[in-house]
Amino acid sequence: MPDNPGPHPDPHPPSWALPARACDAHCHVFGPVDRFPYAADRTFTPPDSPLADLQALHRLLGVERAVIVQSAVHGTDHASLYSALADGAGRYRGVALVRPDTDPAEVARLHEAGVRGARLHFTPHLGAAPTADEIDAVVRLVAPHGWHLALHVAGNGIAEHAEMVRSLPTRVVIDHMGRVDLTAGPRSPAVESLRRLLDTGDVWVKLSGADRVATAPPSLADAADLAALLVRSAPDRVLWGTDFPHPNVRGFVPDDGDLVDLLPKIAPDPADRERILVDNPTTCFDFP
Secondary structure, three states: OOOOOOOOOOOOOOOOOOOOOOEEEEEOOEOOOOOOOOOOOOOOOOOOEOHHHHHHHHHHHOOOEEEEEOOOOOOOOOHHHHHHHHHHOOOEEEEEOOOOOOOHHHHHHHHHHOEEEEEEEOOHHHOOOOOHHHHHHHHHHHHHHOOEEEEEOOEOHHHHOHHHHHHOOOOEEEHHHHHEOHHHOOOOHHHHHHHHHHOOOOEEEEEOOHHHHOOOOOOOHHHHHHHHHHHHHOOOOEEEOOOOOOOOOOOOOOOHHHHHHOHHHHOOOHHHHHHHHHHHHHHHOOOO
C-alpha cells in the first residue's frame, strides 16, 4: 500500500505563460505498478503516477519538455523510463540509476534512448551513499557518453561533499538546491558551499524541491529567496523542475501551479526565465 500522499489533487493553471519549449528539469514517473513493478528493496511506496498524469500536468502548466529522473522506487529497472522516453519522441531526457556493475552495453542503450545523466544518492533515507571507488566506477561508465552526475544531498551534505564534487571530471547537477537546511540561515556553510561550487563553471543546480527546503510550509518564501540567490549567482547554470509527483514526503504537498508562479519572483527578468526554462536545459541535457 502507498505510504506517500501523492501529488496535489487539483493544481491550478499558472498566472503567466511559460515560454515555448519550457522544460521541467526534474520529474518522475511511477508505475503503473501492474506494468512497471516497484523494486523489492525500495524504502518508500508512492501511489501510481504514470506518464499520462505527468503529461496532463505539463499541459496545464505549459511545459513542453522534461527530464524524467529514475527513482529508487524502480531501482535499476529502467523499463518505465525507457517507455516514457520513447513516448516523448525527443521531448524528454532521462537521468538513470547506474551502479558500478552496470553493463556498459546497458549504459549505451540508455544513452540511445535519451538518458543524459546518472543520479547518486547521499541521503540516508534512500540507502548507503556510494563509496569513492563506486563513484569512480560510475564515472568510467558514463563519461564516454558525456553524461552528467546528478547529486542528491541534504542538510549540510553539499558542504561535506564539496571536495568530491570539485574532483569529478564530469558536469555535476545538484538536485533540489542541495536540500540545504535553511534553519541555519541563508548564509549557512551549506549555502555558501553551494555558491562556491557554482563558481567553478561546470556545476549546475536545480531550482526544484522548494517544499523540501522551506522552513515553514506551506509558505515557500525562504526557499524562493534561496532560488533567487542562486539565479543571481549563476544564471547560466540554474534549471527549474516541479519534482512531480513530489515523492517521499509527509504532510504538505505543493500545488505545481504555485511552483510555476514563484518563477517571476525568483527571476524577475524575463531573459533569465528564458535561460532557466529553455536555454540552460537545452545545453545541460543535450536537447535537440
